[in-house]
Amino acid sequence: MLKNIQEWTLLLVILGITGVFGNSLGYDVLPLTAVPGMIVLILICLAGFILHDLIPINFPSIAYISIIGVLVSMPWMPGSDMVIKWTNEIELLALTTPILAYAGIAIGRSWTDFVKLGWKTIIVASLVMLGTFLGSAIIAEIILRAQGII
Amino acid sequence: MKQEENSIIGIWKDWRLHALVFIVVVLTEFIGTFSIPVGPGVILLLPMLYALIIGLILYFTPAVKEKQAKNAEPIIVLGVSLLLAKIGVVIGPSLPEVIAAGPALLLQELGNLGTIFIALPVAIWLGMRREAIGMTHSIGREPNVGLIMDKYGISSPEGRGVMAMYIFGTVFGAVFLGLIAGLLATITPLSPLSFAMASGVGSGSMMAAASGSLIAAFPELENQIIAFAGASNLLSLSTGLWISLFIALPLTEKIYALMTRNKQD
Numbered sequence: 001m002l003k004n005i006q007e008w009t010l011l012l013v014i015l016g017i018t019g020v021f022g023n024s025l026g027y028d029v030l031p032l033t034a035v036p037g038m039i040v041l042i043l044i045c046l047a048g049f050i051l052h053d054l055i056p057i058n059f060p061s062i063a064y065i066s067i068i069g070v071l072v073s074m075p076w077m078p079g080s081d082m083v084i085k086w087t088n089e090i091e092l093l094a095l096t097t098p099i100l101a102y103a104g105i106a107i108g109r110s111w112t113d114f115v116k117l118g119w120k121t122i123i124v125a126s127l128v129m130l131g132t133f134l135g136s137a138i139i140a141e142i143i144l145r146a147q148g149i150i
Numbered sequence: 151m152k153q154e155e156n157s158i159i160g161i162w163k164d165w166r167l168h169a170l171v172f173i174v175v176v177l178t179e180f181i182g183t184f185s186i187p188v189g190p191g192v193i194l195l196l197p198m199l200y201a202l203i204i205g206l207i208l209y210f211t212p213a214v215k216e217k218q219a220k221n222a223e224p225i226i227v228l229g230v231s232l233l234l235a236k237i238g239v240v241i242g243p244s245l246p247e248v249i250a251a252g253p254a255l256l257l258q259e260l261g262n263l264g265t266i267f268i269a270l271p272v273a274i275w276l277g278m279r280r281e282a283i284g285m286t287h288s289i290g291r292e293p294n295v296g297l298i299m300d301k302y303g304i305s306s307p308e309g310r311g312v313m314a315m316y317i318f319g320t321v322f323g324a325v326f327l328g329l330i331a332g333l334l335a336t337i338t339p340l341s342p343l344s345f346a347m348a349s350g351v352g353s354g355s356m357m358a359a360a361s362g363s364l365i366a367a368f369p370e371l372e373n374q375i376i377a378f379a380g381a382s383n384l385l386s387l388s389t390g391l392w393i394s395l396f397i398a399l400p401l402t403e404k405i406y407a408l409m410t411r412n413k414q415d
Contacts, residue, residue: 003159010162011228018172019232026179026197044235045228062354065231066384069238074245087239092365092376093198094179095236096358099229100198100324101174103355104205105167105214106222107321111206114321117314120276124285125318127269129326132289133360134334135264136348136382141340143254150341 001053008049012042015098023094037086044068158224167218167225174204183366191337194363199328206321230354237380244377251347255382258347259389262288266402274409284311287402290319291353293391297399319353327351328359332367342368346375350382352390357383 016038024031048065073083117125144150162168178197185192205222208214241248248255265286273282284302288294295316302308327349335345342364349360361379365372 007158007160007162008228011158011225012232014162014168015225015229015232018168018175021172022175022179022197025176026182040239041232041235044238045231048231048235060387062231062234063384063387066234066238066241066380069235070242070245073239073242075243077242080242083239084243087236090236092233092236092240092358092372093196093362095229095233096355096362097175097178097198097201098171099226099233099355099358101171101178101201101205102167102222102225102229103324104174104202104207105170105209105219106205106226107202108206108209108214109216109219110317110320111209113317117318120273120278121285121314121318124269124273124276124278124282125315125322126326127272128265128286128289128315129319129323130330131265131268132262132351133264133327133330133345133348134261135267136258136261136351137334137340137344138264139261140254140258140344140347143257144251144341144344147250147253149251149254150343 004053005046005050008046009042012045016042018098019090019095022097023089023091026094026097027091029089029091034089037088037090040072040083040086041090044072158228161221161224164218164221166213166215167221170208170213170218171205171222174201174208178204185332185366188333189337191333191335192367193329194332194366196328196359196362196366198359198362199325202325226355230358233354233358234380237376237383240373240376241380244373247374248377248381251378251381254344255347255378255385258344258382259385259393260397261348262351262386262390262393263398263401265289266398266405270402270405271409274406278311280307280406281311281314283399283402283406284308284313285315286311287398288390288394289323289351289353290315291351291390292316293352294394297391297394301399319356323353324355324359327356328363331360332363335364336367342371343374343378346371346378347382349379350384350386352383352386354383 052061178200269286298312
Protein backbone atom coordinates (compact mmCIF):
# COMPACT_ATOMS: atom_id res chain seq x y z
CA MET A 1 0.00 0.00 0.00
CA LEU A 2 2.78 2.47 0.97
CA LYS A 3 4.70 1.43 -2.11
CA ASN A 4 1.62 2.14 -4.25
CA ILE A 5 1.07 5.56 -2.69
CA GLN A 6 4.66 6.42 -3.49
CA GLU A 7 4.23 5.32 -7.13
CA TRP A 8 0.93 7.20 -7.54
CA THR A 9 2.47 10.32 -6.03
CA LEU A 10 5.50 10.26 -8.30
CA LEU A 11 3.39 9.75 -11.42
CA LEU A 12 0.89 12.44 -10.43
CA VAL A 13 3.76 14.85 -9.79
CA ILE A 14 5.22 14.10 -13.23
CA LEU A 15 1.77 14.69 -14.79
CA GLY A 16 1.41 17.80 -12.64
CA ILE A 17 4.71 19.29 -13.81
CA THR A 18 3.81 18.70 -17.45
CA GLY A 19 0.35 20.12 -16.83
CA VAL A 20 1.69 23.25 -15.12
CA PHE A 21 4.04 23.97 -18.00
CA GLY A 22 1.33 23.37 -20.59
CA ASN A 23 -0.96 25.60 -18.54
CA SER A 24 1.58 28.42 -18.58
CA LEU A 25 2.29 28.15 -22.31
CA GLY A 26 -1.29 27.71 -23.46
CA TYR A 27 -3.22 29.81 -20.98
CA ASP A 28 -0.66 32.37 -19.72
CA VAL A 29 -0.74 31.34 -16.06
CA LEU A 30 2.72 31.67 -14.49
CA PRO A 31 3.93 28.22 -13.42
CA LEU A 32 4.38 29.28 -9.78
CA THR A 33 0.83 30.66 -9.64
CA ALA A 34 -0.53 27.31 -10.81
CA VAL A 35 1.51 25.13 -8.43
CA PRO A 36 -0.76 25.36 -5.33
CA GLY A 37 -3.80 24.38 -7.42
CA MET A 38 -1.99 21.42 -8.94
CA ILE A 39 -0.90 20.28 -5.46
CA VAL A 40 -4.53 20.44 -4.29
CA LEU A 41 -5.66 18.33 -7.28
CA ILE A 42 -2.90 15.77 -6.66
CA LEU A 43 -3.87 15.53 -2.98
CA ILE A 44 -7.52 14.96 -3.92
CA CYS A 45 -6.47 12.12 -6.23
CA LEU A 46 -4.26 10.54 -3.58
CA ALA A 47 -7.06 10.76 -1.01
CA GLY A 48 -9.36 9.00 -3.48
CA PHE A 49 -6.87 6.21 -4.21
CA ILE A 50 -6.19 5.69 -0.50
CA LEU A 51 -9.90 5.56 0.37
CA HIS A 52 -10.44 3.07 -2.46
CA ASP A 53 -7.74 0.85 -0.94
CA LEU A 54 -8.91 1.23 2.65
CA ILE A 55 -12.64 0.76 2.18
CA PRO A 56 -13.39 -2.82 1.21
CA ILE A 57 -16.36 -2.15 -1.09
CA ASN A 58 -16.42 -2.20 -4.85
CA PHE A 59 -16.58 1.55 -5.50
CA PRO A 60 -14.22 2.94 -8.15
CA SER A 61 -11.46 5.30 -7.06
CA ILE A 62 -12.50 7.85 -9.70
CA ALA A 63 -15.88 8.13 -7.95
CA TYR A 64 -14.16 8.81 -4.61
CA ILE A 65 -11.99 11.43 -6.30
CA SER A 66 -14.99 13.21 -7.82
CA ILE A 67 -16.85 13.20 -4.53
CA ILE A 68 -13.84 14.47 -2.54
CA GLY A 69 -13.34 17.21 -5.14
CA VAL A 70 -16.96 18.29 -4.75
CA LEU A 71 -16.83 18.17 -0.94
CA VAL A 72 -13.64 20.22 -0.48
CA SER A 73 -14.94 22.98 -2.74
CA MET A 74 -18.41 23.34 -1.27
CA PRO A 75 -19.07 26.71 0.35
CA TRP A 76 -19.49 25.41 3.92
CA MET A 77 -16.15 23.60 3.85
CA PRO A 78 -13.41 25.54 5.72
CA GLY A 79 -10.75 26.62 3.24
CA SER A 80 -12.94 25.96 0.20
CA ASP A 81 -12.38 29.52 -1.05
CA MET A 82 -8.64 28.83 -1.22
CA VAL A 83 -9.23 25.49 -2.96
CA ILE A 84 -11.38 27.21 -5.57
CA LYS A 85 -9.02 30.15 -6.00
CA TRP A 86 -5.95 27.94 -6.45
CA THR A 87 -7.52 25.33 -8.71
CA ASN A 88 -9.03 28.08 -10.87
CA GLU A 89 -5.48 28.71 -12.08
CA ILE A 90 -5.43 25.24 -13.69
CA GLU A 91 -7.26 25.15 -17.01
CA LEU A 92 -9.19 21.97 -17.78
CA LEU A 93 -7.69 21.96 -21.27
CA ALA A 94 -4.18 22.03 -19.82
CA LEU A 95 -4.94 18.76 -18.03
CA THR A 96 -6.38 17.11 -21.12
CA THR A 97 -3.37 17.72 -23.37
CA PRO A 98 -0.95 15.44 -21.45
CA ILE A 99 -3.70 12.79 -21.08
CA LEU A 100 -4.22 12.66 -24.82
CA ALA A 101 -0.46 12.71 -25.47
CA TYR A 102 -0.08 9.57 -23.34
CA ALA A 103 -3.23 8.17 -24.97
CA GLY A 104 -1.79 8.77 -28.44
CA ILE A 105 1.33 6.78 -27.59
CA ALA A 106 -0.75 4.02 -25.99
CA ILE A 107 -3.24 3.65 -28.86
CA GLY A 108 -0.40 2.98 -31.26
CA ARG A 109 -0.78 -0.58 -30.00
CA SER A 110 -4.38 -0.72 -31.24
CA TRP A 111 -3.55 0.83 -34.60
CA THR A 112 -3.07 -2.44 -36.48
CA ASP A 113 -6.51 -3.56 -35.29
CA PHE A 114 -7.94 -0.20 -36.25
CA VAL A 115 -6.77 -0.26 -39.86
CA LYS A 116 -8.33 -3.71 -40.28
CA LEU A 117 -11.81 -2.40 -39.43
CA GLY A 118 -12.99 -1.59 -42.95
CA TRP A 119 -14.97 1.32 -44.29
CA LYS A 120 -18.41 0.02 -43.32
CA THR A 121 -17.34 -0.29 -39.70
CA ILE A 122 -15.87 3.20 -39.73
CA ILE A 123 -19.14 4.67 -41.04
CA VAL A 124 -21.32 2.78 -38.59
CA ALA A 125 -19.01 3.49 -35.63
CA SER A 126 -19.02 7.21 -36.48
CA LEU A 127 -22.83 7.13 -36.53
CA VAL A 128 -22.85 5.35 -33.16
CA MET A 129 -20.84 8.18 -31.64
CA LEU A 130 -22.86 10.86 -33.39
CA GLY A 131 -26.16 9.21 -32.38
CA THR A 132 -25.14 8.86 -28.75
CA PHE A 133 -23.89 12.43 -28.55
CA LEU A 134 -26.71 14.10 -30.44
CA GLY A 135 -29.41 11.98 -28.76
CA SER A 136 -28.26 13.07 -25.33
CA ALA A 137 -27.94 16.71 -26.37
CA ILE A 138 -31.48 16.78 -27.78
CA ILE A 139 -33.05 15.30 -24.65
CA ALA A 140 -30.98 17.62 -22.42
CA GLU A 141 -32.10 20.59 -24.53
CA ILE A 142 -35.78 19.70 -24.27
CA ILE A 143 -35.68 19.29 -20.50
CA LEU A 144 -33.44 22.29 -19.80
CA ARG A 145 -35.83 24.41 -21.86
CA ALA A 146 -38.89 22.98 -20.17
CA GLN A 147 -37.31 23.81 -16.81
CA GLY A 148 -36.44 27.30 -17.99
CA ILE A 149 -32.73 26.83 -17.25
CA ILE A 150 -31.68 27.83 -20.76
CA MET B 151 -7.38 -5.88 -9.42
CA LYS B 152 -4.14 -6.43 -7.52
CA GLN B 153 -2.30 -7.06 -10.75
CA GLU B 154 -3.64 -3.88 -12.23
CA GLU B 155 -2.31 -1.92 -9.28
CA ASN B 156 1.07 -3.57 -9.42
CA SER B 157 1.40 -2.66 -13.05
CA ILE B 158 2.08 0.98 -12.17
CA ILE B 159 5.21 0.10 -10.18
CA GLY B 160 8.27 1.72 -11.71
CA ILE B 161 6.48 3.54 -14.52
CA TRP B 162 7.62 6.88 -13.12
CA LYS B 163 11.15 5.83 -14.04
CA ASP B 164 10.26 5.65 -17.75
CA TRP B 165 11.93 8.98 -18.46
CA ARG B 166 11.87 8.48 -22.19
CA LEU B 167 8.06 8.38 -22.08
CA HIS B 168 7.61 11.35 -19.75
CA ALA B 169 10.15 13.47 -21.62
CA LEU B 170 8.42 12.74 -24.92
CA VAL B 171 5.04 13.68 -23.49
CA PHE B 172 6.51 16.83 -21.95
CA ILE B 173 7.96 17.88 -25.30
CA VAL B 174 4.68 17.10 -27.09
CA VAL B 175 2.68 19.13 -24.55
CA VAL B 176 5.02 22.12 -24.69
CA LEU B 177 5.03 22.03 -28.47
CA THR B 178 1.26 21.63 -28.90
CA GLU B 179 0.34 24.26 -26.30
CA PHE B 180 2.81 26.58 -27.98
CA ILE B 181 1.10 26.04 -31.35
CA GLY B 182 -2.23 26.83 -29.71
CA THR B 183 -5.82 26.60 -30.96
CA PHE B 184 -6.92 27.12 -34.54
CA SER B 185 -10.50 27.45 -35.66
CA ILE B 186 -11.70 26.63 -39.14
CA PRO B 187 -14.99 28.33 -40.02
CA VAL B 188 -17.56 25.96 -41.51
CA GLY B 189 -20.57 27.98 -42.58
CA PRO B 190 -21.93 29.51 -39.38
CA GLY B 191 -19.96 27.11 -37.16
CA VAL B 192 -16.35 26.33 -36.40
CA ILE B 193 -14.19 23.23 -36.24
CA LEU B 194 -11.72 23.73 -33.40
CA LEU B 195 -8.25 22.31 -33.65
CA LEU B 196 -7.03 22.09 -30.07
CA PRO B 197 -3.60 21.29 -28.65
CA MET B 198 -4.97 18.06 -27.17
CA LEU B 199 -5.91 16.81 -30.63
CA TYR B 200 -2.44 17.52 -32.00
CA ALA B 201 -1.01 15.84 -28.89
CA LEU B 202 -2.98 12.66 -29.58
CA ILE B 203 -1.95 12.56 -33.21
CA ILE B 204 1.71 13.37 -32.53
CA GLY B 205 1.70 10.69 -29.82
CA LEU B 206 0.32 8.17 -32.30
CA ILE B 207 2.92 9.15 -34.91
CA LEU B 208 5.68 8.85 -32.29
CA TYR B 209 4.59 5.26 -31.67
CA PHE B 210 5.77 4.41 -35.17
CA THR B 211 9.15 6.09 -34.72
CA PRO B 212 12.12 4.54 -32.93
CA ALA B 213 11.60 7.11 -30.13
CA VAL B 214 8.78 4.97 -28.71
CA LYS B 215 9.28 1.33 -27.95
CA GLU B 216 6.59 -1.19 -27.00
CA LYS B 217 7.49 -0.58 -23.34
CA GLN B 218 6.58 3.11 -23.53
CA ALA B 219 3.25 2.38 -25.18
CA LYS B 220 2.45 -0.19 -22.47
CA ASN B 221 3.50 2.16 -19.68
CA ALA B 222 1.44 5.01 -21.10
CA GLU B 223 -1.82 3.12 -20.57
CA PRO B 224 -2.10 3.25 -16.75
CA ILE B 225 -0.95 6.89 -16.78
CA ILE B 226 -4.09 7.80 -18.75
CA VAL B 227 -6.11 6.62 -15.76
CA LEU B 228 -4.06 8.83 -13.43
CA GLY B 229 -4.43 11.77 -15.80
CA VAL B 230 -8.18 11.27 -15.91
CA SER B 231 -8.13 11.21 -12.09
CA LEU B 232 -6.53 14.66 -12.04
CA LEU B 233 -9.14 15.80 -14.52
CA LEU B 234 -11.94 14.43 -12.33
CA ALA B 235 -10.47 16.16 -9.27
CA LYS B 236 -10.54 19.42 -11.23
CA ILE B 237 -14.11 18.74 -12.34
CA GLY B 238 -15.03 17.98 -8.71
CA VAL B 239 -13.79 21.35 -7.47
CA VAL B 240 -15.73 23.08 -10.24
CA ILE B 241 -18.93 21.20 -9.38
CA GLY B 242 -18.63 21.92 -5.61
CA PRO B 243 -19.41 25.65 -5.72
CA SER B 244 -22.05 25.19 -8.44
CA LEU B 245 -23.72 22.17 -6.86
CA PRO B 246 -27.13 23.88 -6.49
CA GLU B 247 -27.07 24.58 -10.23
CA VAL B 248 -26.13 20.98 -11.03
CA ILE B 249 -28.90 19.67 -8.79
CA ALA B 250 -31.39 22.06 -10.41
CA ALA B 251 -30.40 20.52 -13.75
CA GLY B 252 -30.78 17.02 -12.28
CA PRO B 253 -33.82 15.96 -14.36
CA ALA B 254 -32.06 16.89 -17.60
CA LEU B 255 -28.86 15.18 -16.47
CA LEU B 256 -30.70 11.97 -15.63
CA LEU B 257 -32.93 11.81 -18.70
CA GLN B 258 -30.22 12.70 -21.22
CA GLU B 259 -28.65 9.36 -20.32
CA LEU B 260 -31.51 7.86 -22.33
CA GLY B 261 -30.33 9.95 -25.27
CA ASN B 262 -27.48 7.48 -25.59
CA LEU B 263 -30.09 5.24 -27.21
CA GLY B 264 -29.89 7.62 -30.18
CA THR B 265 -27.22 5.35 -31.62
CA ILE B 266 -29.79 2.59 -32.10
CA PHE B 267 -32.03 4.76 -34.25
CA ILE B 268 -29.25 6.26 -36.35
CA ALA B 269 -26.48 3.68 -36.56
CA LEU B 270 -28.36 0.37 -36.48
CA PRO B 271 -30.49 0.96 -39.60
CA VAL B 272 -27.41 2.08 -41.53
CA ALA B 273 -25.45 -0.96 -40.33
CA ILE B 274 -28.20 -3.30 -41.55
CA TRP B 275 -28.54 -1.37 -44.79
CA LEU B 276 -24.78 -1.78 -45.35
CA GLY B 277 -25.27 -5.52 -45.03
CA MET B 278 -24.00 -6.12 -41.51
CA ARG B 279 -25.52 -9.06 -39.72
CA ARG B 280 -25.55 -9.68 -35.98
CA GLU B 281 -22.26 -7.76 -35.63
CA ALA B 282 -24.50 -4.73 -35.86
CA ILE B 283 -26.11 -5.58 -32.52
CA GLY B 284 -22.83 -5.55 -30.62
CA MET B 285 -21.65 -2.55 -32.49
CA THR B 286 -24.58 -0.18 -32.32
CA HIS B 287 -26.28 -0.94 -28.99
CA SER B 288 -24.02 1.56 -27.19
CA ILE B 289 -20.86 3.57 -27.53
CA GLY B 290 -18.96 0.39 -26.68
CA ARG B 291 -16.77 1.23 -23.73
CA GLU B 292 -15.44 -1.28 -21.20
CA PRO B 293 -18.71 -2.05 -19.36
CA ASN B 294 -20.53 -2.59 -22.68
CA VAL B 295 -17.78 -4.85 -23.99
CA GLY B 296 -18.06 -6.84 -20.76
CA LEU B 297 -21.82 -7.11 -21.13
CA ILE B 298 -21.71 -8.35 -24.74
CA MET B 299 -18.91 -10.83 -24.03
CA ASP B 300 -20.88 -12.13 -21.09
CA LYS B 301 -24.10 -12.51 -23.05
CA TYR B 302 -22.94 -13.70 -26.46
CA GLY B 303 -19.37 -14.89 -25.95
CA ILE B 304 -16.07 -13.56 -27.12
CA SER B 305 -16.02 -15.08 -30.61
CA SER B 306 -19.68 -14.41 -31.44
CA PRO B 307 -20.58 -11.93 -34.21
CA GLU B 308 -21.98 -9.62 -31.51
CA GLY B 309 -18.65 -9.85 -29.69
CA ARG B 310 -16.73 -8.95 -32.84
CA GLY B 311 -19.07 -6.01 -33.35
CA VAL B 312 -18.60 -4.57 -29.90
CA MET B 313 -14.82 -5.03 -30.17
CA ALA B 314 -14.78 -3.14 -33.47
CA MET B 315 -16.66 -0.29 -31.79
CA TYR B 316 -14.30 -0.43 -28.82
CA ILE B 317 -11.23 -0.20 -31.05
CA PHE B 318 -12.72 2.64 -33.08
CA GLY B 319 -13.58 4.52 -29.88
CA THR B 320 -10.16 3.95 -28.38
CA VAL B 321 -8.29 5.21 -31.41
CA PHE B 322 -10.65 7.78 -32.81
CA GLY B 323 -13.28 8.55 -30.15
CA ALA B 324 -11.62 11.57 -28.54
CA VAL B 325 -10.67 13.14 -31.88
CA PHE B 326 -14.13 12.51 -33.31
CA LEU B 327 -16.06 13.96 -30.37
CA GLY B 328 -13.57 16.82 -30.01
CA LEU B 329 -14.16 17.82 -33.62
CA ILE B 330 -17.94 17.41 -33.75
CA ALA B 331 -18.74 18.88 -30.30
CA GLY B 332 -17.51 22.37 -31.15
CA LEU B 333 -18.96 22.19 -34.65
CA LEU B 334 -22.42 20.97 -33.61
CA ALA B 335 -22.61 23.48 -30.76
CA THR B 336 -21.87 26.32 -33.16
CA ILE B 337 -24.06 25.27 -36.12
CA THR B 338 -27.13 23.81 -34.40
CA PRO B 339 -29.59 25.87 -32.35
CA LEU B 340 -29.00 23.59 -29.34
CA SER B 341 -27.40 25.15 -26.27
CA PRO B 342 -23.72 24.45 -25.49
CA LEU B 343 -24.93 23.33 -22.06
CA SER B 344 -26.98 20.53 -23.65
CA PHE B 345 -23.89 19.42 -25.50
CA ALA B 346 -21.92 19.66 -22.25
CA MET B 347 -24.30 17.11 -20.73
CA ALA B 348 -23.98 14.96 -23.84
CA SER B 349 -20.18 14.99 -23.48
CA GLY B 350 -20.37 12.62 -20.54
CA VAL B 351 -20.45 9.41 -22.54
CA GLY B 352 -18.66 7.34 -19.90
CA SER B 353 -15.12 7.70 -21.19
CA GLY B 354 -12.80 10.18 -19.53
CA SER B 355 -10.77 11.10 -22.59
CA MET B 356 -13.82 11.44 -24.85
CA MET B 357 -15.52 13.66 -22.29
CA ALA B 358 -12.35 15.73 -21.97
CA ALA B 359 -12.11 16.19 -25.72
CA ALA B 360 -15.79 17.02 -26.22
CA SER B 361 -16.12 19.40 -23.28
CA GLY B 362 -12.72 20.92 -24.02
CA SER B 363 -13.80 21.85 -27.49
CA LEU B 364 -17.06 23.31 -26.11
CA ILE B 365 -15.05 25.42 -23.65
CA ALA B 366 -12.81 26.66 -26.43
CA ALA B 367 -15.90 27.68 -28.43
CA PHE B 368 -17.78 29.20 -25.46
CA PRO B 369 -15.15 30.30 -22.92
CA GLU B 370 -17.67 32.40 -21.00
CA LEU B 371 -19.58 29.23 -20.05
CA GLU B 372 -16.46 27.33 -18.95
CA ASN B 373 -17.46 26.43 -15.40
CA GLN B 374 -21.01 25.43 -16.29
CA ILE B 375 -19.75 23.27 -19.16
CA ILE B 376 -17.25 21.53 -16.87
CA ALA B 377 -19.83 20.98 -14.14
CA PHE B 378 -22.49 19.55 -16.47
CA ALA B 379 -20.09 17.39 -18.45
CA GLY B 380 -18.49 16.03 -15.31
CA ALA B 381 -21.79 15.27 -13.60
CA SER B 382 -23.11 13.59 -16.73
CA ASN B 383 -19.98 11.48 -17.09
CA LEU B 384 -20.34 10.27 -13.50
CA LEU B 385 -23.96 9.34 -14.21
CA SER B 386 -22.97 7.54 -17.42
CA LEU B 387 -20.37 5.55 -15.51
CA SER B 388 -22.88 4.48 -12.89
CA THR B 389 -25.99 3.98 -15.04
CA GLY B 390 -24.48 3.07 -18.41
CA LEU B 391 -24.30 -0.65 -17.83
CA TRP B 392 -27.88 -0.85 -16.57
CA ILE B 393 -29.26 1.17 -19.45
CA SER B 394 -27.37 -1.11 -21.85
CA LEU B 395 -28.55 -4.27 -20.15
CA PHE B 396 -32.22 -3.45 -19.62
CA ILE B 397 -33.04 -0.98 -22.38
CA ALA B 398 -30.46 -0.61 -25.12
CA LEU B 399 -29.66 -4.24 -25.83
CA PRO B 400 -33.27 -5.53 -25.83
CA LEU B 401 -34.30 -2.57 -27.99
CA THR B 402 -31.44 -3.21 -30.43
CA GLU B 403 -32.43 -6.89 -30.67
CA LYS B 404 -36.04 -5.93 -31.32
CA ILE B 405 -35.30 -3.38 -34.04
CA TYR B 406 -32.78 -5.76 -35.61
CA ALA B 407 -35.36 -8.55 -35.73
CA LEU B 408 -37.95 -6.20 -37.19
CA MET B 409 -35.68 -4.80 -39.86
CA THR B 410 -34.20 -8.09 -41.00
CA ARG B 411 -37.63 -9.74 -41.14
CA ASN B 412 -38.92 -7.03 -43.46
CA LYS B 413 -35.87 -7.60 -45.60
CA GLN B 414 -36.64 -11.28 -46.11
CA ASP B 415 -40.26 -10.67 -47.08
